[in-house]
Amino acid sequence: MSTNYKDTLNLPQTQFPMKADLVKREPLRLAQWEAAGLYQAIQAARADAELFVLHDGPPFANGDVHMGTALNKVLKDIIVKSRSMLGFRAPYIPGWDCHGLPIEFKVVKESRGLAPVEIRRKSEALARKFIDIQRTQFKRLGVLGDWEHPYLTLDPGYEAEIIRAFASFVEKGLVYQSKKPVYWSTGAQTALAEAEVEYTERTDPAVFVKFALTEDAIEKLSLPAGTSMVIWTTTPWTLPANVAIALDPKARYAAAKYRNGEREETLIIASERRRAFSEETGWRIVGELVPEAEVFKQEPEFDADSDAYFDPFESASEGRMYLRSHADSRLGSQFEGLEAQHPFLDRKSRIITADFVTMESGTGQVHVAPGHGKDDYIAGQQNALPTLSPVDDYGKFTDAVGVPHWVGKYVFDANAAIVAFLRAQGSLIGVKPYTHDYPHCWRSKTPIVFRAVEQFFIKIDAFRAAALSAIEGVQWIPEWGQARISGTVESRPDWCISRQRTWGVPLPVFYDTAGKPIVDATVARDVADLVEQHGTNLWFEKNDAEWAQLLGLPAGTTRRNDTLDVWIDSGVSHTAVVAKHPALGGRPVADVYIEATDQHRGWFQSSLMTSVALYGQAPYRTVITHGFVVDKDTRKKVSKSEQGTYAKPMNAEHFVQKYGADIVRLWASSVECTNDVPFSEESFAGLTDAYRQFRNVLRILLANASGFGTGVELAGATTIDRWMLSRLQTVVATCREAYAAYDFRKVFQTLNQFVTVDVSALYVDITKDRLYCDAATSPRRVATQGVMQTLVDTLCRLLAPILSFTADEAWEFSGAASSVHVELFPEVVEALRNPEAEAVIEEWLKVRAVVGQAAEPARQQKVIGKALEAKVTLEWPPGNANLPIGETPAAGPQLANQEIGVPRASLAELEEFLILSEVHVVAGAELKATLVRNEHAGCARCWRHRSTVGFITAYPDLCDRCAEVVEAQKTAAVAP
DSSP states (O other), X not given: OOOOOGGGSOOOOOOSOSSOOHHHHHHXXXXXXXXXXXXXXXXXXXXTSXXXXXXXXXXXXXXXXXXXXXXXXXXXXXXXXXXXXXXXXXOOOOEEBOOSHHHHHHHHHHSTTOOHHHHHHHHHHHHHHHHHHHHHHHHXXXXXXXXXXXXXXXXXXXXXXXXXXXXXXXXXXXXXXXXXXXXXXXTTTEEOOGGGEEEEEEEEEEEEEEEEBOHHHHHHHTOOTTOEEEEEESOGGGGGGOOEEEEOTTSEEEEEEEEETTEEEEEEEEGGGHHHHHHXXXXXXXXXXXXXXXXXXXXXXXXXXXXXXXXXXXXXXSSOEEEEOOOEEEEGGGGTTOEEXXXXXXXXXXXXXXXXXXXXXXXSEEEEOXXXXXXXXXXXXXXXXXXXXXXXXXXBBOGGGSOGGGTTOBHHHHHHHHHHHHHHTTOEEEEEEEEEEEEEETTTOOBOEEEEEEEEEEOSTTTHHHHHHHHHTSEEESTHHHHHHHHHHHHOOOEEOEESOSSSOBOOOEEOTTSOEEOOHHHHHHHHHHHHHHOTHHHHHSOHHHHHHHHTOOTTOEEOOOEEOHHHHHHTHIIIIITTOTTTTSSSOEEEEEEEGGGGTTHHHHHHHHHHHHHXXXXXXXXXXXXXXXXXXXXXXXXXXXXXXXXXXXXHHHHHHHHOHHHHHHHHHHSOTTSOEEEOTTHHHHHHHHHHHHHHHHHHHHHHTTTOOSSOOOTTOOHHHHHHHHHHHHHHHHHHHHHHTTOHHHHHHHXXXXXXXXXXXXXXXXXXXXXXXXXXXXXXHHHHHHHHHHHHHHHHHHHTTTSHHHHHHHHHHTTOSSOGGGSOOOOOOGGGOOHHHHHHHHHHHHHHHHHHHHHHHHHHTTSOSSGGGEEEEEEEOTXXXXXXXXXXXXXXXXXXXXXXXXXXXXXHHHHHHHTOSEEEEEEOSSOEEEEEEOOSOBOTTTOOBOTTTTOOSSOTTXXXXXXHHHHHHHHHHHOO
């Protein structure tokens, strides 16, 4: 019976827990960080380093943190931590966007009839409540920053900077007041920014409506009496505001007699749209059937030049015959200046030409209502047309609609009544349901209206070219971000900056006794100074007379309660935060902005436009765009406004409390974040396996390196040790480059592959025998411990930005006195690169595969049970420099040194690498392995089958190596 030698082995020892128990341990570590002032310690450690500023795009202060926000915040934290570990001073000042519609909407909904001051107080309380909630949730995710001193857009100092920015816009002549169409939320009764508009599918009636030409127009065009223009629109409710019909000046328009059932009309349709018009409405041209030969010699179809109309649906039964109508055709420019009668109001509609008219739909004749559309408004200004908008703040028709029984109707509800009215009085040519993406208010979820309202605007054309030029000087990641923001800047109209809300920064404009606005930069700056001292509530608390006295304005001066667009609030953060915060360098330019793709028309753009307007430059050097987190099943974007509508939980807190923050962080680093990120709870299944692998490897490395100390001891290093150190340098270089390039997925993939394959499956497995069975101080064991200690040190630091809690925990168990987050990334040590060792191991991996293939049938045939029971003969092609030299094999030709080149490793190393007891090498034509059962007994301590087992009198069940170790331990134990 063999002796139990377990106590003689150098078994791994560590207190680092195998079970992560992140949900319990992470809060304890978080408390430890806060108690130690970790964020401040990091800043102190980099006090003299080059500054790197990631400027935090402020999340809105309402709702819990969902997985979309978690992705954004974790990515920011990885950037900040990795930049710090790359040697930069990387402060992180978190912030919140506090004003705006969602908060006010909720307050007003819960408490009707509140005075403005009370609305503001309740709104601030609600904002601060969610700031505290979100701050706790962000910290729980492991995000380090100056959480006790965040920037808040509701702070008086910040609000004052917003007003000062407005003053600068005024000073530069960029601000003006005008009545023109804006996005108007009927649900929230306010103008909206483009970024506050979302598109949702809805079905509206698309109508074809005739506008009879006036007698004067008919006479000038020599057309039949009763000829009508025909417009097409999907918004019948805007017809009361119609003042014109727009044509393409270069397109041809043909008048012809059409029939639909018993009804006949002479209608003008764009020649290019006549066939589609007939198919969509059922109106057919009245004409005669003629043989093909009299029409065309080619395949018949509509000929715009001759105005012959060929309708294949009217083909005769005998031969090929087609309907022909010789219609009166004229260029659109020939209609310009003429008039048509409005279909139900006592006014004329002027015919104009415009370049926005297309032939993609409708009749080629566009209904123009300057009070209800951007293109319409521009055309109206160019043609001196009136701007009518008979719609109130709630989206209901006013008395100006012109039809008494429509007054007070909600415009979208009025569509059906308008269609019925048109049909009854004979103006309706056609109607059909039309499903389209229509703009909706992002908060009230109601369809918006384009409505002409007196508002204040910033002149975008004054600096559009400068903004486009600034975009070219920014690094956009991914590159398509540049095209996207350039497109939004090129196409955006003047910026509507006034809002009819209460919870926001007041628009600092006063009005004289005649109602004329006083837009004055000096007055605005005086308001800013007062706001900085007392806050913006002062605007609502003081009356007009008190404000006039405070500012030295004439008696009778008044003010209104309009507020500034909240996109100005966050948009000027480059000035209010980056340029003002003492930790951020004093210049309004950050190194990085990173937000989701919707911010090309949101914060990325508002920051750019305000910065260019104020300073003539972009506020950022690099802009990173990540995709939305979307429900894996529905592909619906995860957002605050939709929380509670998902079939599965989407709050980040759910996943942190169930899996731990490090799993959420690992997920954030592993996804292709530049695209939309499909998400479900199942997404975490693979990640928990990956996390477990990282943790288990750190644990076994810590356990095996126990008692080593620090540094790398190469005196006893073998090929596998040198290979591991060489591979490690490649991993370090790759991760440093990937972190610098913001490619965190590459970091995850590199470390995951390295830990799973190189470290766990190879190095740890292969060196287990020497670590357990060699003498504790044997050179090769000590060398391996040194490598493993280096691996722990390196992996903890490379993993720290991603697995912030786990890496810090492992770092502490390695014996470090401070947090890993204070450290720098490891540098590449060129002296440890070893191409020769890598070449040897690459060759040996091929051998390992060949031996593995040979071992499987030997196991199945019961020749061996474990691989250590085998004796393996390798046939190896001569001339291979990576062939190990060992004892001459019992069979086969001897291999001379000159045949195999300079030896790089011993046969014993190959046996260890293959985890075999006995290997013989002979020359052969190709690499081949043969296995037989080893005739030697197995060692009771190391389980290897060796020729020395049974020949050592004192230890008959041990091999010579194990006997020597056990004897040395016994001697040491009895030594005085």
